[in-house]
Every structure is written in C-alpha cells, then in structure tokens.
Amino acid sequence: xxxxxxxxxxxxxxxxxxxxxxxxxxxxxxxxxxxxxxxxxxxxxxxxxxxxxxxxxxxxxxxxxxxxxxxxxxxxxxxxxxxxxxxxxxxxxxxxxxxxxxxxxxxxxxxxxxxxxxxxxxxxxxxxxxxxxxxxxxxxxxxxxxxxxxxxxxxxxxxxxxxxxxxxxxxxxxxxxxxxxxxxxxxxxxxxxxxxxxxxxxxxxxxxxxxxxxxxxxxxxxxxxxxxxxxxxxxxxxxxxxxxxxxxxxxxxxxxxxxx
Amino acid sequence: xxxxxxxxxxxxxxxxxxxxxxxxxxxxxxxxxxxxxxxxxxxxxxxxxxxxxxxxxxxxxxxxxxxxxxxxxxxxxxxxxxxxxxxxxxxxxxxxxxxxxxxxxxxxxxxxxxxxxxxxxxxxxxxxxxxxxxxxxxxxxxxxxxxxxxxxxxxxxxxxxxxxxxxxxxxxxxxxxxxxxxxxxxxxxxxxxxxxxxxxxxxxxxxxxxxxxxxxxxxxxxxxxxxxxxxxxxxxxxxxxxxxxx
Amino acid sequence: xxxxxxxxxxxxxxxxxxxxxxxxxxxxxxxxxxxxxxxxxxxxxxxxxxxxxxxxxxxxxxxxxxxxxxxxxxxxxxxxxxxxxxxxxxxxxxxxxxxxxxxxxxxxxxxxxxxxxxxxxxxxxxxxxxxxxxxxxxxxxxxxxxxxxxxxxxxxxxxxxxxxxxxxxxxxxxxxxxxxxxxxxxxxxxxxxxxxxxxxxxxxxxxxxxxxxxxxxxxxxxxxxxxxxxx
Numbered sequence: 001x002x003x004x005x006x007x008x009x010x011x012x013x014x015x016x017x018x019x020x021x022x023x024x025x026x027x028x029x030x031x032x033x034x035x036x037x038x039x040x041x042x043x044x045x046x047x048x049x050x051x052x053x054x055x056x057x058x059x060x061x062x063x064x065x066x067x068x069x070x071x072x073x074x075x076x077x078x079x080x081x082x083x084x085x086x087x088x089x090x091x092x093x094x095x096x097x098x099x100x101x102x103x104x105x106x107x108x109x110x111x112x113x114x115x116x117x118x119x120x121x122x123x124x125x126x127x128x129x130x131x132x133x134x135x136x137x138x139x140x141x142x143x144x145x146x147x148x149x150x151x152x153x154x155x156x157x158x159x160x161x162x163x164x165x166x167x168x169x170x171x172x173x174x175x176x177x178x179x180x181x182x183x184x185x186x187x188x189x190x191x192x193x194x195x196x197x198x199x200x201x202x203x204x205x206x207x208x209x210x211x212x213x214x215x216x217x218x219x220x221x222x223x224x225x226x227x228x229x230x231x232x233x234x235x236x237x238x239x240x241x242x243x244x245x246x247x248x249x250x251x252x253x254x255x256x257x258x259x260x
Numbered sequence: 261x262x263x264x265x266x267x268x269x270x271x272x273x274x275x276x277x278x279x280x281x282x283x284x285x286x287x288x289x290x291x292x293x294x295x296x297x298x299x300x301x302x303x304x305x306x307x308x309x310x311x312x313x314x315x316x317x318x319x320x321x322x323x324x325x326x327x328x329x330x331x332x333x334x335x336x337x338x339x340x341x342x343x344x345x346x347x348x349x350x351x352x353x354x355x356x357x358x359x360x361x362x363x364x365x366x367x368x369x370x371x372x373x374x375x376x377x378x379x380x381x382x383x384x385x386x387x388x389x390x391x392x393x394x395x396x397x398x399x400x401x402x403x404x405x406x407x408x409x410x411x412x413x414x415x416x417x418x419x420x421x422x423x424x425x426x427x428x429x430x431x432x433x434x435x436x437x438x439x440x441x442x443x444x445x446x447x448x449x450x451x452x453x454x455x456x457x458x459x460x461x462x463x464x465x466x467x468x469x470x471x472x473x474x475x476x477x478x479x480x481x482x483x484x485x486x487x488x489x490x491x492x493x494x495x496x497x498x499x500x501x502x503x504x505x506x
Numbered sequence: 507x508x509x510x511x512x513x514x515x516x517x518x519x520x521x522x523x524x525x526x527x528x529x530x531x532x533x534x535x536x537x538x539x540x541x542x543x544x545x546x547x548x549x550x551x552x553x554x555x556x557x558x559x560x561x562x563x564x565x566x567x568x569x570x571x572x573x574x575x576x577x578x579x580x581x582x583x584x585x586x587x588x589x590x591x592x593x594x595x596x597x598x599x600x601x602x603x604x605x606x607x608x609x610x611x612x613x614x615x616x617x618x619x620x621x622x623x624x625x626x627x628x629x630x631x632x633x634x635x636x637x638x639x640x641x642x643x644x645x646x647x648x649x650x651x652x653x654x655x656x657x658x659x660x661x662x663x664x665x666x667x668x669x670x671x672x673x674x675x676x677x678x679x680x681x682x683x684x685x686x687x688x689x690x691x692x693x694x695x696x697x698x699x700x701x702x703x704x705x706x707x708x709x710x711x712x713x714x715x716x717x718x719x720x721x722x723x724x725x726x727x728x729x730x731x732x733x734x735x736x737x
Contacts, residue, residue: 003406036626041578086532138623275689301649320646348553
C-alpha cells in the first residue's frame, strides 16, 4: 500500500479524514439544470467537491421491443473521458464506464419503478419513445459513481419531450413541449467504501485508491433498495453489507433533498 | 531607444509584447523576436534595469542536475529502479547509486525500493536526449514513509520554499510537521498531530494559490498563528537532519 | 442579397464570448470557451511517454489532439458516440493549428495530449475547440510563441459575416464556411479551411475581418488567463 493509503488508514482509525470530513459526510454538492438546453432535451451538471459530471437526454421515436409492445425504452451510456483524468484512456467505453451505466443509471431507474416505461408509448406495438441518457465525466476527484447517478437523474428531471407529428412521423427538435418525463420518486445512489474496517461515504481520489471494497447502494423514498453494486478486490462480510446498506439508505434521504 | 509596454509586477500571457527595442534583454518566460521582447508563459513581470523577466506562474518541470525530486518507483529491474517524477520519461536510480549501503549481487531489489514507493532523490545527470539519472546517496534522500503527498505546479516551488528556506521553515515549525519539497512540484508532509498536519497541507495549498501576491509571507504567518496559536516548538525529529536547505 | 442575420447581429459582430481557465483541476491545464451557444472545454495532459514507440520524435515532443462532440450537444438527433471522419479531421487540423506556437524540444520522444469536448453546439465548433485548447496549453505552463485565436467566417450571398451560427451554416441557398485560426501578435494564419464558393476578393475580405474578430477573442483569452491570478 502506498504511503498515502497507509496514512488514510491510520487517520481513519482516529475517525479523521484528510479533508476534515466525517466518515458519513458528503462534500459540497451542486446541481445545475439545462446546461445544454439548446441541443439536449434535458441536461444537467453535477459537482461533488471538485468532481464534475455532465449528462444529457435525447429522445427518439422507435419501435417497441417485441416482448414489451406497450413500453418505450431507456438507454444509458456513461463515458469516463480521458479529459477528466490521466487514468482514463481514449476509445470506446471501458468496463468501468459500462459498469456505471448499467449498475447505477440503468438499474436505478428501471428497478426503482420510478420511470414508467408504459408512459413512453405512442402506439402499441408500433411506436414508442426511446430515452437516451449520455453521462460524461469532466473532472475526476473521486466518487464519479454518485455524481453519474445524480447527473443522469437531474438530466431526466430537466427533460421535455420535443414535438412529434404522428402523421409525418417526424420529430421537431426545435420545438419543446411542456411535457416532461414522469418520475415517480427519485432513486438515489450512495457509494460506501470500506477502508480497513471503517465505512466511508463520498470517497476522495486518495480514499478510492486506499479502499479495499465498495458498495453502491441505490434506494428509493420508502427506504427500499433498488440496486446494489459491489466493487473492489476484497470480499465483504454479511455485517459489512448490512452496515453499508443502512448507511447508504440513510444518506440517500439527504441527497434526495437536493432535488426538491 | 526602446520602450517598455508593461510595468513591474504586471501579469502577462504568451504572445504579449513586453518591450520594444534592442536595449532590453529577455529572461525567464520571455524571449526576443526581432526588436521585441515577448512573453512565452503566463507570469509576473519583473524589471531589473535592462532585464525584462517573466516569472512564470505555471511551468512544465524540466529536470536539472542537482535538483531534488520526489517520485514513485514504477519499475524494478536488474539495473536499478525506474521512477516516475512527473516528466515525460521515467528516471533511473542505477544500482550503484541506490543506497549508501553496499547492495550485494543477487539481492532482492524490491527490499530497498518497491513498486509504488515514494522516494526523495537527487538528479545526478540529464543527457542531451533527456534521459535522467537519480541518486539516493545523500543527506535527506530516502524512501518516504507514511504521510501526505501534495502536487503543486513546479513554478510555485521557490515561493513555497521561500528565501533561504524561510517560508517552508515557518510552516514546519508552526505545525510541527516534517516536510520535503521536490523541485518537480511534489511535496511530502507528515505530522504526528493530524490536525496540525492538515494546517500544514492547507497552508501550502494557500501559498500555491497566492504565490504571485504581495505580502504573502505575512498572510501565511497570520494564518498559521490563527490555526495553531503561538506555541513554538523545535522540529519534531532530529534524526534526519535538515531537509531541503535551499 | 443577405440583409439581416437571424439574430440581428451586425455582419462583423461576434456573439457573446466568455472563457475560463483551470476548469478541470485534474488536468495539467484546461479551459472553457463559449461563443454564443457553442461551449467547448479542453484539457491538456503531458508531456508523457508516447506509445507505440515508432510514433516518437527523438528531437521533440508531439502534440496529439482529440476532438469530440458529446452525444447530446448537436441540434437535432443524438450524435452516435465515437470518432467520426469529421471528428478525426477536426482533431488533425486542431493539432496543425496549435503546433506552430509550441516548442516541445525539451520533451523529446513524448506526447502532449489535448482533449476537446463540445457540451453544446451552435456553429463554429472547431474554432471554439482550438481557442479553448490554446488557453489550456497556456494554463498548463507550456512555453508558447503566442496564443491562437479562431473564428469561423461566412460568405452568405454577397456578405462576409463574422462568427457563423448553425442557422447561418444551414442557410438554404448555400454559403461558404471559412474557419480561420490566427496567431494574434503577427496575424499569421495557422488554420484556414473553406467549404463552399467564394471569389478571391471575398476571401481577402474574410481574412481581414477574421483578424479583427480574433483580436476580440484574444482579449477574452488574455483576461481569462489573468483572471485566475486576480486576488
């Protein structure tokens, strides 16, 4: 372990974090809506401390999948841009990006039931809306996972359907309707990392390098967990999971207030 | 006859014309093009008679013989250790310069410096093609143990060290921390008291941000007073001797 | 005859421009440049070892640019992620537009990477990218002979216009789109392209107008670099 990781572990034994936060304290979080309002149907920027992520929603009209003829689709894409860190490489999304897209954005929205895909239907079996969410990292200072989840949500909240002419089957992107994407509740992701035997939320860059394992807990208003993703190389005990889920659900309530 | 287009202490950007005429001489982040002296980097102007100097506020570190740097060991080979110190190539600590102790043939070199270890080393040579050699033989040169690593732009290093080490000594003394400042902009800080250690980290970050401002020394002194009070103690650990004498 | 611009600007008027540096703390240097609704961010990393080795120049470091538009940044449909022929071309000409001001002989065999992303677009994207990238390089502390400022000029019907918006790019009767990048101090041109038809005399005027417009852009770039160090 590097000297910095050693140091973080030793400080945590005394319940001290390098930036002075408590173990269960978030950095300053800011959400900005409509950052790309001319081009995107919905967009947002989220900063957690110095970590920055932007997200945008584009909408297209397509054909429903044959096994769900009365539903629209949602497709999430996350890119950890080399712009945001010397550790990310150019090229198609790597496994870390894909993990975030699937486990944080996708599952959070789908399993929480907050996004009713049936509301995206235009004509059963023939036409439905496809919501495309693209999330990009702009600066990595730790905890991209939570920033990505929040940005995707914020962009969806910001989104308005463009005008769609059913006869000509054309979308007029220049004209936005007043109709937004219905969200029944907000699934909030909270990443909890385990450093030795301490649980810490919103890890800084150095803390991410020192961590042995992490659990991203996505929960909904009533405290139910709708998505879980374990990461890191070390195993978690059952007690670990209990504690981390409890912490994740508790902190999600705090995060949710940012969206009011 | 020439004329100055800017004043002392002005902040200038690349391409700005600082002076016209052959009377003046460029220095630092400034160069001559035809009759003009032009800034090549973002920096602060310092005029000394005919010398028009730009002290850059941000630079790319260029290794120089004699510089003390901090880096991480990235490769361990039979010939020595390769160190990443923030330049385009890794530097090499050749076997013979790895330690004051004799390193026996066939020894496990990772026992001396292992992958990921932070080391403080001296640049002994820079070839024309920019290959860099390091040595671990010398006072204060060693593998670093527990602590915090800060990265600042190498342009700020002189300000952080201060005239004859005055600035960094003040921080060390007031916060009871051991601090090593590498010329390449990496800084190691360790304090037995984590609260004071954070003060040392925050102070250095402050100097980094305000390096170009007048009266910084007073501001830093006041900040340290406020954060750790008036207690004055001698440096924590006499074992290693003075580090970073400038 | 082209008498009125869709947003009522004068023919030689730029849209609102703003710039900020050090917006990506993790990078060695970075900047954001906004012109009208076009928003570009750029980050510089390097110099670092270049792989594969056969690409290395033993005498100096090389510049490598990567231009990309975020999927939601275009007007109309979503842009499919990944490099396109267009983005590769823009990456290439961006490198050519910036190399003349850089001296990378202190970093032989290395590469300096510049990443440019467009967050929102409304015409003039490659120029916004170049302008942001030049700022990012200066922000990182690379010695530069000058900054580089870029703007897109258009020939629409009989008029030469400054800072072409997307709507003007799409002008129904066709137009000539002329992106120009200039080194502000001596007015030398590091990028010149043209898409469309124009008489040589119109081209001459376009370059004259571009130089004046770039002077305004240079001022904003200068202020952004200095603003980082104001109290």
